[in-house]
Amino acid sequence: MEPNFFPGEFYLVKRKFNPYLLERFDIVIVHCDKHNSIHLKRIIGIYSEKISYKKGILYINGKKILEKNVIHNKNINISIILAENEYFVMSDNRENYNFNCDSLNTGPVKVDHVLGKVII
Ligand SMILES: [Zn+2]
Numbered sequence: 820m821e822p823n824f825f826p827g828e829f830y831l832v833k834r835k836f837n838p839y840l841l842e843r844f845d846i847v848i849v850h851c852d853k854h855n856s857i858h859l860k861r862i863i864g865i866y867s868e869k870i871s872y873k874k875g876i877l878y879i880n881g882k883k884i885l886e887k888n889v890i891h892n893k894n895i896n897i898s899i900i901l902a903e904n905e906y907f908v909m910s911d912n913r914e915n916y917n918f919n920c921d922s923l924n925t926g927p928v929k930v931d932h933v934l935g936k937v938i939i
Pocket residue numbers: 851852853854855856858920
């Protein structure tokens with residue numbers, strides 16, 4: 820999650836929160852089935868939204884969204900419509916996104932896979 824979060828840092832995580840009411844750009848802890856592990860991710864898309872990320876630019880329902888402090892990757896070209904109770908999560912560093920366990924690689928995250936909300 821560089822350049823905003825670095826390995827070895829500690830964060831306050833709220834475990835009592837409503838996973839249905841997360842907002843765009845919230846930082847969350849998500850459970851990953853593939854590694855049976857948890858990862859720190861940023862909420863990018865919320866239920867039923869159309870998410871596109873093309874040439875380093877994020878679009879939500881066709882509208883350009885400015886993301887601050889993100890390492891972009893102009894080679895990513897993705898477009899997806901979220902179902903109910905799904906979030907689209909990404910890492911802040913998308914340079915080597917093939918190694919990121921996020922929605923670019925493993926698809927949207929179900930709401931019950933969000934285990935905590937990070938408070939900064
Ligand atoms: Zn994973």
